[in-house]
Amino acid sequence: MSDAETFAVVLFSGTDDKLQSAATLSVGAAVMGRPVQIFLQYWALDAFRADRITKDHGVSPEGGPEGAAAIASRNSPHWSDLLRQAAEVGEVHIHACADSMELLGIAPEDLDPLVEGVWGVASFFGAADGSVTFI
């Protein structure tokens, strides 16, 4: 691989376990010198609303109460802070999917400043280097 290959993520899921995983992978990619492109759809987009980004978004059903408790008591930084860190060590871009914005009735001003803007799917594919990771 070229170190410069973009880590392109369609971030669809809005539970804290998957968001934490996506943020951890983004930090890792940024540290390795890879540009990161994150495209927010559906429940992940909803989780990036400014008024609820740090609230409890639950975990995947398979995590169960024990898993949710483990995540709630973690010592590691919140996924939104990890994404800010990733943007400090590397090139990280986060865009909202236009279709999902309309579907969920979200306006650009509703979103956390981590989100740079709104894109159509074609713009995201144009910025990706070929491979896409769906989370």
Next chain:
Amino acid sequence: MSDAETFAVVLFSGTDDKLQSAATLSVGAAVMGRPVQIFLQYWALDAFRADRITKDHGVSPEGGPEGAAAIASRNSPHWSDLLRQAAEVGEVHIHACADSMELLGIAPEDLDPLVEGVWGVASFFGAADGSVTFI
């Protein structure tokens, strides 16, 4: 990236939110001139049965009743229509996973005509250009 790099998707999930996302991404890839290869497993394969493809397949648990309502009232085309559109603007191939067919007791004649045929995993990897997106 080469514009010709295949967008290879293992479509595993059978809820309408993920199927809609997969179809939207497939349209975007096709518009960008990328061949699309979709390999249906498990619950996605079940959703492509001819007798239920346009029925309500629910949404991911995290969507909740509010999310399900938003998707049910959408104005955008159904994911099966989006996939038909993608096949009109570009090269889109959809195959069923042989293992999943046997596991779920599905025969080829049970499937919607969108599905071209039944493949083993090796055929799918042969048609993919390296990267695989799992949805």
Next chain:
Amino acid sequence: MSDAETFAVVLFSGTDDKLQSAATLSVGAAVMGRPVQIFLQYWALDAFRADRITKDHGVSPEGGPEGAAAIASRNSPHWSDLLRQAAEVGEVHIHACADSMELLGIAPEDLDPLVEGVWGVASFFGAADGSVTFI
């Protein structure tokens, strides 16, 4: 694609349907001559504990009771056996994510021998050839 391109999987989900799918894809990739790198996070890591790897891990909510019954009555090998087979026909490496080990309070000796060791995210990205499949 080059036959030698690594199939790099972040294995996050811990239900038997997704683990079975990941194992089946890994066998397919190994048969095609591709190295396989699996990085265990969260609920998938939990499922690889030696004391529960062959126990019932449930299925995705969308599978429902009917889907769970179909998987429970399958004739195909368990996903842990498929992964052992993949390692016999090709190059398959499985590592645990250090962050998830700490989060879930898992020690290396708790894990099945399929797991070679513990890695940070950067090591995984270093071993991947660029593209990452998240399951």
